[in-house]
Amino acid sequence: xxxxxxxxxxxxxxxxxxxxxxxxxxxxxxxxxxxxxxxxxxxxxxxxxxxxxxxxxxxxxxxxxxxxxxxxxxxxxxxxxxxxxxxxxxxxxxxxxxxxxxxxxxxxxxxxxxxxxxxxxxxxxxxxxxxxxxxxxxxxxxxxxxxxxxxxxxxxxxxxxxxxxxxxxxxxxxxxxxxxxxxxxxxxxxxxxxxxxxxxxxxxxxxxxxxxxxxxxxxxxxxxxxxxxxxxxxxxxxxxxxxxxxxxxxxxxxxxxxxxxxxxxxxxxxxxxxxxxxxxxxxxxxxxxxxxxxxxxxxxxxxxxxxxxxxxxxxxxxxxxxxxxxxxxxxxxxxxxxxxxxxxxxxxxxxxxxxxxxxxxxxxxxxxxxxxxxxxxxxxxxxxxxxxxxxxxxxxxxxxxxxxxxxxxxxxxxxxxxxxxxxxxxxxxxxxxxxxxxxxxxxxxxxxxxxxxxxxxxxxxxxxxxxxxxxxxxxxxxxxxxxxxxxxxxxxxxxxxxxxxxxxxxxxxxxxxxxxxxxxxxxxxxxxxxxxxxxxxxxxxxxxxxxxxxxxxxxxxxxxxxxxxxxxxxxxxxxxxxxxxxxxxxxxxxxxxxxxxxxxxxxxxxxxxxxxxxxxxxxxxxxxxxxxxxxxxxxxxxxxxxxxxxxxxxxxxxxxxxxxxxxxxxxxxxxxxxxxxxxxxxxxxxxxxxxxxxxxxxxxxxxxxxxxxxxxxxxxxxxxxxxxxxxxxxxxxxxxxxxxxxxxxxxxxxxxxxxxxxxxxxxxxxxxxxxxxxxxxxxxxxxxxxxxxxxxxxxxxxxxxxxxxxxxxxxxxxxxxxxxxxxxxxxxxxxxxxxxxxxxxxxxxxxxxxxxxxxxxxxxxxxxxxxxxxxxxxxxxxxxxxxxxxxxxxxxxxxxxxxxxx
Amino acid sequence: xxxxxxxxxxxxxxxxxxxxxxxxxxxxxxxxxxxxxxxxxxxxxxxxxxxxxxxxxxxxxxxxxxxxxxxxxxxxxxxxxxxxxx
Numbered sequence: 005x006x007x008x009x010x011x012x013x014x015x016x017x018x019x020x021x022x023x024x025x026x027x028x029x030x031x032x033x034x035x036x037x038x039x040x041x042x043x044x045x046x047x048x049x050x051x052x053x054x055x056x057x058x059x060x061x062x063x064x065x066x067x068x069x070x071x072x073x074x075x076x077x078x079x080x081x082x083x084x085x086x087x088x089x090x091x092x093x094x095x096x097x098x099x100x101x102x103x104x105x106x107x108x109x110x111x112x113x114x115x116x117x118x119x120x121x122x123x124x125x126x127x128x129x130x131x132x133x134x135x136x137x138x139x140x141x142x143x144x145x146x147x148x149x150x151x152x153x154x155x156x157x158x159x160x161x162x163x164x165x166x167x168x169x170x171x172x173x174x175x176x177x178x179x180x181x182x183x184x185x186x187x188x189x190x191x192x193x194x195x196x197x198x199x200x201x202x203x204x205x206x207x208x209x210x211x212x213x214x215x216x217x218x219x220x221x222x223x224x225x226x227x228x229x230x231x232x233x234x235x236x237x238x239x240x241x242x243x244x245x246x247x248x249x250x251x252x253x254x255x256x257x258x259x260x261x262x263x264x265x266x267x268x269x270x271x272x273x274x275x276x277x278x279x280x281x282x283x284x285x286x287x288x289x290x291x292x293x294x295x296x297x298x299x300x301x302x303x304x305x306x307x308x309x310x311x312x313x314x315x316x317x318x319x320x321x322x323x324x325x326x327x328x329x330x331x332x333x334x335x336x337x338x339x340x341x342x343x344x345x346x347x348x349x350x351x352x353x354x355x356x357x358x359x360x361x362x363x364x365x366x367x368x369x370x371x372x373x374x375x376x377x378x379x380x381x382x383x384x385x386x387x388x389x390x391x392x393x394x395x396x397x398x399x400x401x402x403x404x405x406x407x408x409x410x411x412x413x414x415x416x417x418x419x420x421x422x423x424x425x426x427x428x429x430x431x432x433x434x435x436x437x438x439x440x441x442x443x444x445x446x447x448x449x450x451x452x453x454x455x456x457x458x459x460x461x462x463x464x465x466x467x468x469x470x471x472x473x474x475x476x477x478x479x480x481x482x483x484x485x486x487x488x489x490x491x492x493x494x495x496x497x498x499x500x501x502x503x504x505x506x507x508x509x510x511x512x513x514x515x516x517x518x519x520x521x522x523x524x525x526x527x528x529x530x531x532x533x534x535x536x537x538x539x540x541x542x543x544x545x546x547x548x549x550x551x552x553x554x555x556x557x558x559x560x561x562x563x564x565x566x567x568x569x570x571x572x573x574x575x576x577x578x579x580x581x582x583x584x585x586x587x588x589x590x591x592x593x594x595x596x597x598x599x600x601x602x603x604x605x606x607x608x609x610x611x612x613x614x615x616x617x618x619x620x621x622x623x624x625x626x627x628x629x630x631x632x633x634x635x636x637x638x639x640x641x642x643x644x645x646x647x648x649x650x651x652x653x654x655x656x657x658x659x660x661x662x663x664x665x666x667x668x669x670x671x672x673x674x675x676x677x678x679x680x681x682x683x684x685x686x687x688x689x690x691x692x693x694x695x696x697x698x699x700x701x702x703x704x705x706x707x708x709x710x711x712x713x714x715x716x717x718x719x720x721x722x723x724x725x726x727x728x729x730x731x732x733x734x735x736x737x738x739x740x741x742x743x744x745x746x747x748x749x750x751x752x753x754x755x756x757x758x759x760x761x762x763x764x765x766x767x768x769x770x771x772x773x774x775x776x777x778x779x780x781x782x783x784x785x786x787x788x789x790x791x792x793x794x795x796x797x798x799x800x801x802x803x804x805x806x807x808x809x810x811x812x813x814x815x816x817x818x819x820x821x822x823x824x825x826x827x828x829x830x831x832x833x834x835x836x837x838x839x840x841x842x843x844x845x846x847x848x849x850x851x852x853x854x855x856x857x858x859x860x861x862x863x864x865x866x867x868x869x870x871x872x873x874x875x876x877x878x879x880x881x882x883x884x885x886x887x888x889x890x891x892x893x894x895x896x897x898x899x900x901x902x903x904x905x906x
Numbered sequence: 907x908x909x910x911x912x913x914x915x916x917x918x919x920x921x922x923x924x925x926x927x928x929x930x931x932x933x934x935x936x937x938x939x940x941x942x943x944x945x946x947x948x949x950x951x952x953x954x955x956x957x958x959x960x961x962x963x964x965x966x967x968x969x970x971x972x973x974x975x976x977x978x979x980x981x982x983x984x985x986x987x988x989x990x991x992x
Contacts, residue, residue: 072948072949072952075952079928079952079956082924082956082959082960083921083924083925083928083959084921085963086920086921086924086959086960086962086963087917087918087920087921087922088963088967089914089917089918089966089970090917090918090921226944227943227944227945228941228943228944228945229944231941231944231945231946232944241946242937242938242939242946242948246937247929247930247933247934247937248930251929251930251933252929252930255925255928255929280972283967283968283970284967286963286967287960287961287963287964287967290956290959290960290963291960294953294956294957294960298953301949
């Protein structure tokens with residue numbers, strides 16, 4: 005059997021081991037080694053500070069009493085980490101960008117660096133965490149009692165509970181002060197502490213799993229066996245009632261707690277050294293929780309069946325190995341529980357001490373002293389370290405006092421969930437801080453305060469029910485006999501689980517207050533700027549708060565402040581770094597707003613955003629920068645942004661216009677060329693007849709000796725050529741008029757077939773004259789079209805005469821067929837001549853082009869016919885084109901839309 | 907780009923699905939008196955779901971973009987501009 009002295013000796017030795025571990029980790033970090041300490045694994049393990057002794061021992065107890073309820077405490081955080089990409093990633097990014105030092109600092113910084121909010125959050129955190137620390141102390145003393153009293157039932161040799169708890173608290177304080185406040189770090193990161201916490205995470209996991217394996221496989225005879233035996237013993241292994249509102253409330257609370265508990269925020273956000281570590285923690289932390297809870301139910305069930313009735317299920321982890329005579333395993337389990345208690349105490353105390361010193365001590369110190377620091381130049385640093393050390397002792401002593409006074413009452417046992425519900429009051433403001441731009445500082449303060457009040461009234465206060473008669477009366481009758489204000493039955497809601505009742509009212513009123521007050525109050529300029537910094541943390545360019553502060557301080561003034569807050573070395577490094585960046589010597593450093601904002605962030609990393617803001621504002625131009633000025637600067641920035649956007653738009657427009665102009669220019673050039681071509685062609689066409697007219701008339705004038713026959717012939721030629729000239733000019737005028745739309749053009753409803761027949765009749769004499777056979781092909785069934793009949797006939801005549809003229813086949817045949825298809829009236833005019841070369845299919849429709857030549861040379865055609873025809877058909881919304889057929893000859897197709905019959 | 911969006915949306919859907927699956931009424935579907943491998947179905951269900959969530963997160967995390975900050979967005983803007991000039 006183990007003596008109490010031996011157990012205590014082991015515990016002290018364990019803490020000593022932590023000291024060594026933390027010391028060497030700190031040292032290797034200082035030497036700048038890239039060790040495994042910076043790995044995502046250590047980060048993930050340190051997050052498991054979530055699993056305190058309350059979960060180590062208490063989960064089994066809860067499983068024994070309430071079935072699966074304990075699982076909700078693990079599943080809530082699992083969901084948050086599974087969704088790490090959304091809330092956690094943003095939280096960590098904001099934390100790093102803004103050098104956030106605690107959850108109080110986060111909310112204070114987001115809501116206009118408000119110190120009131122910082123103080124409120126700090127107080128709530130202290131009130132919620134102190135009983136939690138007391139719970140850990142109780143777990144430690146209880147476990148020591150259990151493991152050492154099992155042999156001899158005497159009290160712990162020479163120690164009372166109180167002395168033991170005080171001793172442990174003192175040791176914890178020593179450790180925390182030693183490694184948590186060794187220096188005022190730039191980012192409030194404590195590598196030594198984190199390493200120790202990661203080590204403790206492994207210890208408690210291995211210890212719990214060892215007990216689990218021992219129970220299940222060595223004494224319990226397998227999982228199935230344990231369940232079967234428990235069922236036989238009359239234990240309800242199904243617990244069908246487990247999943248009600250309480251299950252959902254606990255899921256919500258634990259999900260909120262993993263974000264809002266000061267110690268979780270400290271580890272997950274503040275101690276995070278690399279954002280990528282979240283990537284691993286996202287799945288690895290749920291896996292840790294999974295392993296941690298895997299054996300809880302079997303241990304609980306086996307404990308219930310194997311141990312004598314009345315055994316405390318909270319201590320099954322220890323009593324089961326003891327009952328089986330395995331003291332070594334029991335000792336190991338004790339160390340596991342001890343490590344889960346100590347890790348919680350250490351991190352919670354560090355987090356609280358930072359909050360107290362940054363949000364309560366610093367502001368008071370700043371207010372009371374106009375002149376920062378004393379002559380030795382290390383005032384603020386010393387003040388910070390001292391206040392943190394004192395806060396650590398204060399918090400631990402408070403925890404001890406709570407433990408001392410609550411004694412063995414039930415008040416402590418339920419403290420875990422009560423603390424969860426307390427810090428859950430930060431959640432609405434925290435989510436609003438990250439996602440809701442309009443949330444205002446008044447909204448956040450009132451929401452948190454009212455949520456806190458409701459929580460204190462409905463959950464915290466009733467936890468004293470058994471230790472105070474006054475509280476018990478209050479619960480049963482309400483204050484001053486006001487029944488509707490009874491703590492566990494607000495407004496008559498009496499049939500609810502007290503936890504669900506409290507969470508419902510506190511969170512509801514919290515959220516409603518946040519929304520309503522935010523909507524009805526105006527944000528200050530600083531708030532608005534900070535809101536954008538937080539909400540847009542992923543989309544904003546890294547430009548810091550360059551606009552925020554502007555003043556007339558010299559680099560020396562700032563150096564003076566920085567030395568006092570950050571210490572000489574760190575301040576020197578910052579100034580040197582910035583000077584190097586801007587390419588000047590440190591002595592010549594000019595104070596730019598960019599530099600000031602960076603310095604403010606560095607200061608914020610040590611004393612919190614609110615205090616840093618106050619400190620710098622004091623130095624700069626002897627007071628705070630007026631909000632109007634800030635606003636103006638912000639507006640200017642906005643204007644610049646808008647201006648550049650406008651400029652960009654204009655540039656785009658200009659570019660588009662230039663493109664259009666270029667296009668227009670190209671088409672103009674082409675048109676110009678076409679015009680030139682047209683003119684030269686016209687001149688050519690006109691010149692030929694003119695030349696012959698001139699030469700023949702000259703002959704007639706100069707030669708008197710021409711006989712009548714010849715004279716007649718000459719006059720005839722002159723006559724023909726003039727006719728041709730007139731024709732040419734007529735056609736040009738016609739085409740011109742068509743193109744310009746000068747002629748009045750009236751389409752009317754006509755029968756296409758009728759016009760076609762008429763045309764064929766007109767053309768047949770010419771065809772007969774030339775021995776060309778005109779063949780009528782298929783006929784259209786529907787021929788109602790909107791057209792100008794004479795003009796349409798002109799087109800047909802043009803095409804048919806062309807076909808007659810150019811047909812070079814031995815037995816020339818022209819086939820004319822018509823049809824109505826797909827809403828079009830279509831006329832195909834095909835010949836069996838040699839056809840038109842493929843490359844000419846478009847050219848023939850141009851002015852003065854001739855696709856083919858007759859056998860007999862020049863024929864008097866002008867090459868305008870098809871161009872005119874196409875123009876005409878266009879006016880009837882139709883098309884004229886040369887189509888490809890299987891036959892050798894050319895086939896022209898006239899396509900005119902059918903009109904709907906009325 | 908669209909692939910990245912899909913993975914991000916998956917990362918959002920996963921915790922939501924997870925949350926729906928571990929609260930009533932869906933949870934009560936499995937809350938029946940049935941034993942699987944000697945353990946009640948509801949316990950097997952919750953633990954298997956848990957494992958699946960962990961595995962899904964593991965694979966999603968490997969495919970989520972590394973540091974989607976503004977720098978990347980800027981790059982794509984510039985690419986657009988170049989296209990515009992062409």
